[in-house]
Amino acid sequence: MDKDLGISIEEKVLRIKAYLDETLTPEEEVEFRQWLDASVSNRILLDRIRDERSLVDKIRFAERCDKEKGWCNIQKKIKKRPTIFIRFMRYVAVLIAIVVIGIAVYQVGDNPKEGDSEFLAREQPVPTKGGYKAYLELATGERWMLDSISKVTTRVEGAVIKAEDKGTVIIDEQRTDSIIEKMEYNRLVIPRGGEYKIVLADGSQVWINSQSVLEFPARFVGKERRVKLTGEAYFDVSKDVEKPFVVEVGDKEVQVLGTSFNVNDYDGKFMTTLVTGKVQVSVNDKNYILTPSMQVRIEGNDILVGKVDVREFTAWKDGLFVFKKQKLREVMDILSRWYDVDVFYQNLELQNLHFTGTIQRHSEISGVLKFLEKTDIVKFTLNGKTLIVSK
Amino acid sequence: MESNVGDKLVGFRNGDESAFRYYYDMYYNALCLFGVRMLRDEEVVEDITQDVFVNLWKARETIESVLHLKMYLYQSMRHRCLNYIRVKKLEEDYRVEYALLKSEEGFGDAVVEEEVHRVVMEEIDSLPQEQRRVILLHLEGKNNIEIAEVMEVSVNTVKTHKARARQQLKTKLQDLFVITFILGL
Numbered sequence: 001m002d003k004d005l006g007i008s009i010e011e012k013v014l015r016i017k018a019y020l021d022e023t024l025t026p027e028e029e030v031e032f033r034q035w036l037d038a039s040v041s042n043r044i045l046l047d048r049i050r051d052e053r054s055l056v057d058k059i060r061f062a063e064r065c066d067k068e069k070g071w072c073n074i075q076k077k078i079k080k081r082p083t084i085f086i087r088f089m090r091y092v093a094v095l096i097a098i099v100v101i102g103i104a105v106y107q108v109g110d111n112p113k114e115g116d117s118e119f120l121a122r123e124q125p126v127p128t129k130g131g132y133k134a135y136l137e138l139a140t141g142e143r144w145m146l147d148s149i150s151k152v153t154t155r156v157e158g159a160v161i162k163a164e165d166k167g168t169v170i171i172d173e174q175r176t177d178s179i180i181e182k183m184e185y186n187r188l189v190i191p192r193g194g195e196y197k198i199v200l201a202d203g204s205q206v207w208i209n210s211q212s213v214l215e216f217p218a219r220f221v222g223k224e225r226r227v228k229l230t231g232e233a234y235f236d237v238s239k240d241v242e243k244p245f246v247v248e249v250g251d252k253e254v255q256v257l258g259t260s261f262n263v264n265d266y267d268g269k270f271m272t273t274l275v276t277g278k279v280q281v282s283v284n285d286k287n288y289i290l291t292p293s294m295q296v297r298i299e300g301n302d303i304l305v306g307k308v309d310v311r312e313f314t315a316w317k318d319g320l321f322v323f324k325k326q327k328l329r330e331v332m333d334i335l336s337r338w339y340d341v342d343v344f345y346q347n348l349e350l351q352n353l354h355f356t357g358t359i360q361r362h363s364e365i366s367g368v369l370k371f372l373e374k375t376d377i378v379k380f381t382l383n384g385k386t387l388i389v390s391k
Numbered sequence: 392m393e394s395n396v397g398d399k400l401v402g403f404r405n406g407d408e409s410a411f412r413y414y415y416d417m418y419y420n421a422l423c424l425f426g427v428r429m430l431r432d433e434e435v436v437e438d439i440t441q442d443v444f445v446n447l448w449k450a451r452e453t454i455e456s457v458l459h460l461k462m463y464l465y466q467s468m469r470h471r472c473l474n475y476i477r478v479k480k481l482e483e484d485y486r487v488e489y490a491l492l493k494s495e496e497g498f499g500d501a502v503v504e505e506e507v508h509r510v511v512m513e514e515i516d517s518l519p520q521e522q523r524r525v526i527l528l529h530l531e532g533k534n535n536i537e538i539a540e541v542m543e544v545s546v547n548t549v550k551t552h553k554a555r556a557r558q559q560l561k562t563k564l565q566d567l568f569v570i571t572f573i574l575g576l
Contacts, residue, residue: 006462009499013506020507045500049507058508059515061427062420063527070419070441071412077445135433145433191432 016049057142064145127365127385130210130338132167133194139184139218146196159201159218161186169198173219183217190231193340200227203238204245207317210337211266232264234317237277252298253282261290262314266333270298273313321359321368328353328378332389339365341382346390353377400460404451411448414460419444421509422468428501429472429488439475443467465502522556525549 018024019032036042048054132148144152144163152163160172169188190196190212197207201219208214212231220226225245237245239258247254249265259277264270272281274290281288281296288296288305295313297304315322323331329351332343338361345351355375359368369380369387381388402410422443426436443464447454454460469492476485491497515526521542528538535553539546 005495005499006458009462009502009506010458012499012503013510016503016507017510041496041500045503049504055508055511058420058424059512059527061424061433062512064433065420065423065437067416067419070437070444071415073441074415074444074448077441078448135431137431189431191434 016046020050054141061143127339127341127382128193129362129364130193130195130340131362132196133191134169134196134208135187135189135191136161136163136169137187137189139186156186156218161218167196169196171199171201171216171218173201183219183221185215185217185228188214188216191340192337200225202240202243202245205236207234209233209264209316210340229263230265232262232266232316234260234262234314236260251283255280255282262317264313266337268299271313272296273308273310275310275314315358316361319361321361323355323357323359325354325356327351328355328389331355331372332387335365335368336387339368341365341385341387343387343389346388350378350389350391400454400457403460404454406451411451414447415444418461418464418509420512421505422464424508425465425468425501425505426472429485429492430475435475436472439471440468443471461506465498465505469498518556518559522552522559525552526556529553 015024015028015032015035018028024032036046132146134146136144136146136152138154138156138161140156142154144150146152146163146169148166150163152161154161155174159174161169162172163169188196188198188208190208190210192211194210195208197205198214198216199205200216202225204225206214206227209232212229212233214233215228217226220243223243225240225243226248227246228248230249233247235245235247235256237256237258237260241257245256245258247256247263249263249270252265252270254261254263254272256277256279259279260275261277261279262271262273262275264272272279272290273295274292276292279290281290283298283303286303288303290296290305293307293310295306295308297306309324312322312324321334332351335341336343355372357371359371365382369382373379377391379390381390399410399413403414419440422440423433423436426439427433430436430439446467447460447463450463454463473489473492476482476489482489492501516523518526524542525538528541533541535546535549539549542549
């Protein structure tokens with residue numbers, strides 16, 4: 001059956017290619033048109049193939065694909081068992097290392113164990129720390145992968161979108177003669193292990209955290225400035241009394257005139273923390289007005305409003321993790337998004353332990369885990385991208 | 392040309408790595424593209440594609456024909472992507488894509504599209520390097536002056552490269568709409 005499917009696919013490919021190249025004979029062409037009229041899906045298929053835009057996107061994608069790296073990865077997986085020569089060379093390498101470490105110990109009196117473990121540790125793949133990573137998806141269907149070195153400049157109606165500075169997308173409004181009526185939303189998608197910043201058309205700045213999506217128009221048309229968020233972002237909104245700025249988070253809304261605040265909505269837990277200015281959070285027709293250092297927290301039907309230490313909730317954008325009597329479970333959720341690891345608990349009670357401390361967000365995961373282990377109540381075992389938490 | 396592809400298959404089945412690389416070059420991008428129709432995360436798609444190739448290599452002795460190899464690749468890609476959506480519980484996010492790839496017809500049409508585009512892209516890829524580069528820079532949204540700057544050549548040279556590329560693709564692709572679009576001519 002698979003074979004039949006394969007043959008029919010092959011025939012269609014040849015037929016369509018010949019049609020596009022105009023090499024069909026008149027009889028074949030009649031047959032081709034009959035096939036085309038036979039079902040709507042055939043017509044759709046041909047239209048899709050003829051869609052120049054999609055082809056251009058594909059060529060762009062192919063350019064982004066790292067074929068060589070892909071090949072290396074495959075080689076690594078295929079050649080798990082190295083040749084005798086390589087295995088022999090490994091022994092040699094270990095011997096040399098032992099001798100070198102030995103000399104180092106002899107000369108400096110260093111601790112040999114540390115050098116040894118570092119040498120062995122190199123064999124295991126380690127999760128990399130988070131960094132500038134994002135996907136920019138325009139309403140037109142164009143799509144780019146962004147990292148710290150990407151350079152993208154593209155024009156949409158009434159604006160230029162640029163990703164040139166490290167980790168930042170900038171939208172520049174352009175003068176147009178035509179009146180733009182409909183607003184189309186573009187998306188900035190941040191995967192696990194990523195963060196990115198965007199400067200919107202009105203100059204407002206948004207820092208977006210891992211595993212989040214911000215939907216935004218290229219320019220704000222109408223009475224308000226509306227964006228949509230899932231995940232977490234820190235907003236520094238430009239003041240415009242005439243045009244309130246609205247962040248839509250599922251069925252909730254945060255409305256402001258000009259101010260800075262953090263919105264966090266992971267795993268059904270919604271939090272807005274105000275830094276400066278004033279915001280109004282609306283949920284189910286109820287409004288909550290926040291003043292600086294106030295936070296509203298919504299989980300299911302529970303709504304909590306209170307004062308907090310703002311730093312704890314906004315430090316991420318300045319490159320820090322700040323934990324204050326935070327549950328291990330919450331700490332690990334944050335780490336799993338940033339380092340893109342899956343966390344398993346050997347004992348679920350461990351999730352309720354509390355932690356306090358400040359850690360550099362841009363340190364390697366091993367450093368962060370060592371720091372947490374200093375409390376002597378938990379132990380971590382990292383196995384590839386799986387992190388096991390035990391007593 | 393087909394027989395040439397067939398010769399490679401014998402080598403591939405016997406464990407010739409250069410033959411493996413040959414098929415890898417031929418299908419890697421196409422499979423990734425097929426994957427991103429379903430999953431929007433490019434990194435995940437690339438990982439899945441690599442796994443598909445690893446398994447193809449392990450199963451090389453069972454591959455009977457070039458067509459078999461092609462179908463093996465697309466089918467594995469399809470099942471792995473569907474599986475990924477299921478395991479990660481993303482059915483809601485990918486409802487349309489999921490339903491489409493689950494149906495035999497939707498799958499068949501997706502492969503046809505990918506295969507035609509694969510051949511067209513191969514042809515664009517076969518252009519001399521300078522011409523190809525001009526086209527790709529053009530795709531990045533650069534105008535003639537900017538392209539000339541990047542390539543450190545004169546604007547006239549850029550224009551010549553564009554004209555030549557158009558000529559060459561026209562003889563190969565005939566009405567392929569693409570050319571006029573790509574070159575903005």
